[in-house]
Amino acid sequence: QVQLVESGGGLVQAGASLRLSCAASGRTFSLYAAGWFRQAPGKEREFVAAIRWSGSSTDYADSVKGRFTISRDNAKNTVYLQMNSLKPEDTAVYYCAGSRSRLSRSNLAYDYWGQGTQVTVSS
Numbered sequence: 001q002v003q004l005v006e007s008g009g010g011l012v013q014a015g016a017s018l019r020l021s022c023a024a025s026g027r028t029f030s031l032y033a034a035g036w037f038r039q040a041p042g043k044e045r046e047f048v049a050a051i052r053w054s055g056s057s058t059d060y061a062d063s064v065k066g067r068f069t070i071s072r073d074n075a076k077n078t079v080y081l082q083m084n085s086l087k088p089e090d091t092a093v094y095y096c097a098g099s100r101s102r103l104s105r106s107n108l109a110y111d112y113w114g115q116g117t118q119v120t121v122s123s
Helices: none
Strands: 003-006 010-013 018-026 033-039 044-050 058-059 068-071 076-083 090-098 118-120
Touching: 003 090, 010 058, 018 033, 018 090, 018 118, 044 068, 044 076, 058 068
Parallel strands: 010 118
Antiparallel strands: 003 018, 018 076, 033 044, 033 090, 044 058, 068 076, 090 118
16 A cells, blocks of 8 residues: 655745645555646546656646646655646645556546645635
């Protein structure tokens, strides 16, 4: 099993930056990829970004490309999501997820989920 704990959310104004962290523990050697998803009120959970647990491959949703950067620190078993130029439409609960099998935009590919962290961007 892998446990994921997110942190770093908060309330910011449009144009500001935030960095989310996802600390992984347990059988992290079993992870193939980690991803960030978000869910706004009344909407489905959507893909934000993903990264290989080892290696350099990344993927981003078009809505965040150029503004968000996903990275990881294997020594700390932590994945980050640097969010710049935040917009009100980025407001959501952000979830970290881990996959044992592939880097994917589908939440069905992910086996482990964190509890989520709220990000609110005011206009």
